[in-house]
Amino acid sequence: MASDGRPVEQDDSDPVMEDGRVYRNPTEVQMNQIVLPCHANHRQELSVGQLLKWMDSTACLSAERHAGCPCVTASVDDIHFEHTISVGQVLNIKAKVNRAFNSSMEVGIEVSCEDLYKNQYWKVCQAFATFVARSTGQEKIHLKQLAPGTHREQVEYSVAAERRRMRLRHVDLMKDLLSSAAFQTGVSVGVSDAEGQDEDREEEVPAERTRVESVELVLPTHANHQVNTFGGQIMAWMENVATIAASRLCHAHATLRTIDMFHFRGPSQVGDRIILKAIINNTFKNSSMEVGVCAEAYQGEEPLRHINSAFMMFEVLDEEGRPRPLPPIRPEPLHGRRRYKEAIARKKIRLDRKYIISCEQTEVPLSVPWDPSNQVYLSYNNVFALKMLAGRNSWILSSKKNNVGLYTLEENQTLCFRIESQVNVPAARAFLLLSDLSRRNEWDKNYKRSEMILQVDEDDLIYHVLTPSVTQGGKVQDFILLASRRPPCDTGDPYVVALRSVTLPTHPPTDDYNRGEVLCAGFTIYEVSESVSKISYYNQTNPGVLPYIATDIAGLSSSFCSTFLLCGQYLMENRTEPSVLSSSVTTPL
Template sequence: MASESSLMENLQDHHLEGEGQHRNPSEVKMSQIVLPCHANNCRELSIGQLLKWMDCTACLSAERHAGCPCVTASVDDIYFEHTIGVGQVVNIKAKVNRAFNSSMEVGIEVSCEDLHSGRHWRVCQAFATFVARRTGTNKVQLKQVVPCTHREQVEHSLAAERRRMRLIHHDIMQDLLNNKTFQRSISEGGIVYVPGAESRDELAAVSTERTRVESVELVLPPHANHQVNTFGGQIMAWMENVANIAASRLCNAHPTLRTIDMFYFRGPSQVGDRLILKAIVNNTFKNSMEVGVCAEAYQGEEPLRHINSAFMTFEVLDENGRPRPLPPIKPEPQEGRRRYQEALARKKIRLDRKYIISCKQTEVPLSVPWDPSNQVYLSYNNVSALKMLAAKNSWVLSSKKNLVSLYTVEESQSLCFRVESEVDVPAHRAFTLVSDLSRRHEWDQHYTLCELLIRVNEDDCIYRVVTPSVGEGGKVQDFILLASRRLPCESGDPYVIALQSVTLPTHPPTEEFNRGEVVCAGFIIYEVSKSVSKISYYNQAGPGVLPYISTDIAGLSSSFYSTFCACSQYLMENRVTSPLLASATL
């Protein structure tokens, strides 16, 4: 692998000499043709081999940015969209999206190329976290990534949100498992095994013990990286191998790996370690199965060290490429039952995350039902949608009055606008005041009422907002809004207040109000100086919002100006924090 990496970097440097367009300094590319030695018995590229190539490429990118050795800390969930056959070419591109103190996020893109037809298609995308490890005693402080292109700016901004999600990943799982509604749904929908009273499905169930796999690997120098630690990609490849065997034992066929939940490295492994790899099928879901796999290491008589855990979802495809039904499993008591329930929780989280994060802003319905289990992904989608809206490079100045500017972006299916001005109020104070939606009616005539429904956590709240009717005699509108606020992750980052509609079962639409939906809206506040901030309000105008601002955009009105002036006056009047407000929590 080391020789492959050196050759790949040399080829890349040669390519850079002839490339005139911008190239991220940390970008690394690898291209590999799939040979029979890389493939499984179906002549498809082994996912374990692909993981090794991905990790190698990402590590080289991280080290190019850090200028020192780096180790893999984690790899986010991966969805494999296509398999890759023998003779096809795998193209892998990795670059550092953002650096924090001693860690950085590396984005990885994998595509496939057919040399005979010239076709290209995407295989998967991943985000890996690497930690810089200096050989000396000096503390690592990574240089910041300077995004140059529109896409780099978006990825740089969203990296902070993805980092936030990683840090609370474990808490999400525990909260869902402790949720009484979820526990009740498991007991109602799951299989309860009563000796002597088995149904036909229960008699066909496969014992999880039949799928248990345990294998040992001796870590040799070829398995290590240049720091003499076991190569992270190699560990992931060994884990995929035993998981594949466990899945095959259940279905008696060759399974196809579809998704991998987050890899999280809990400790290092070195040359000379014995690596014990264990896998077992945790649960089946009609056409798919989850396999849990863990890696533990030891040397001599020392106790086992937990190195890594992951959860992989497999399918078995028929001759037409469609997923085949799978038999149910019969979990063993206690630990088996726990794994069975946790697999159900992970599936729900995975479906919530996949739907919410991949949902396009133009899709209908716009609002996603809120519940505590999907809150973190709704919040991520809320903030990321606003940041992507702000990062658009096609904003056009429509009108300007004094120091208040109105910008628009007209697209095929939506109209976006931005109102912007500077105020003589410190950014942190402006953020505190504007993020308190319960006081927005004091300066915004479009907010007749704003009541707090749920205080989700310190940074997220759900409000019900009432706005006046557009036409004479029409119904007033109400909105159910998730408000997500974010402090700057580091110097130079803005304050963010993102707003997006959600659906609450406790507050359905009523006859008295016309229920509106906010696709994407919110404030982004930059610190211009210690006493001046630049406030930008964004809105991706949907049918419920457009009537309020259409005359402004057409140049027939300047209500946006008067509203922003009222906001500025409100901020100036509350510029100094009173002792009472200083002690209050938003």
């Protein structure tokens, strides 16, 4: 569906290779289903639980096609449902492995809806699932690597490593946000306000009133070929009890909009009893509510095993399809208050993900405010944007001098440039030197000074950069740049140094400088041999950056060549000298 809600045409044709063969990803699996009344809810729309089962089955088949052995669902990233599917419409699911790691792999899932009579298509949702290969013997599983066959697959392959990094840091991010003083102060005020009884406030609904508990017996029909319960079946049962809890609040059917990450903590098997519990954790002013749901398993008198937990965002729609206001929730003591606060934290994280990651690049402001709670997503977006830019296949060679090439790319009314050359310096050493922006003024005349003002973590740093004025007599420009450094994940991957503007409350714009902004810039460094590396510098220009390179792109000068030659000379002179990042770091915010 288009961004304005209109249906769009769908092109399902497979790309044609240079030799005339039609390319088809060897791991791709497709499922097509007509939505029947038995798949629908009382609104004659496809049940989300049924959709999750079909998505999980399709993704599992794709994972097993690549692994050549049984696979189990480890997690499913956030899912945002953009469109509902009605009875009689056709559901199309495509799944293919984006990247394999040691024993796990990321599977990309795309879901669309087709109206056969109107010849229209809608995007329903996109998801990324992680599957783990299970050995049938004693040998340790080590998955073979993928060979991307198209430009889009190459981009997904490259970005999958960054998504994996973000998943692994999600739990720590949640803990850090909950423990921050600013968050605790804000939540304490919110809870006290919620507890205040005044005439203008709608009566609160006790959270206990929305509690749901249900039990399911795992039968052979619920299990896969490994006799384990289908991950999709567990997710479907969880969606069912969550919908009941959400609907109890307003005595109306609730519509599921977003699911936070599913994380499977352990398997369940045929004969298990699955206990499913759901309760509303919080309601928000934008007419949405968060429902927490967990699944536990047991057999006989054994203790409960935690299988899965998830958090789902629901809305209740009026007759015209608009979200209805929701009454406030009064949390239970102790665990209820904890869940109430955690729901606020998850909402903050969810908004950061949607605002920073899910938006089109043109919808994201140049400088996003940085704070500890969104730094994981800003860092992800920083690396993702550079990899997307580097992965474009329509670069045009504008000029070349002394083996330094200047390439340009015009796309969506945006001009991008790439400067590229090879140097006789090992890639790891070049990466270490180029990622230290405090030394960039030693070779780049456009950097007067670069001071590291905050070390976010081992791989992400924030710099205050000064550059000369573009016009004679004008103000010096300054930038607040987030530098995200990434070594290769696997053989053949590049080293990456991604740059983008952020804002810091400790360094607001001043009258002394003209504050500039960088949307996407940075280096990729490929290892050509043990002693040679290919270095590419990228920049997605904006009006503040374009004057620095405009004469080069127009062919009126070749300063790009002299600058990159100075870069190569700097790398050669320091190829064995230790490079120490600036130690002048402010206290983390």
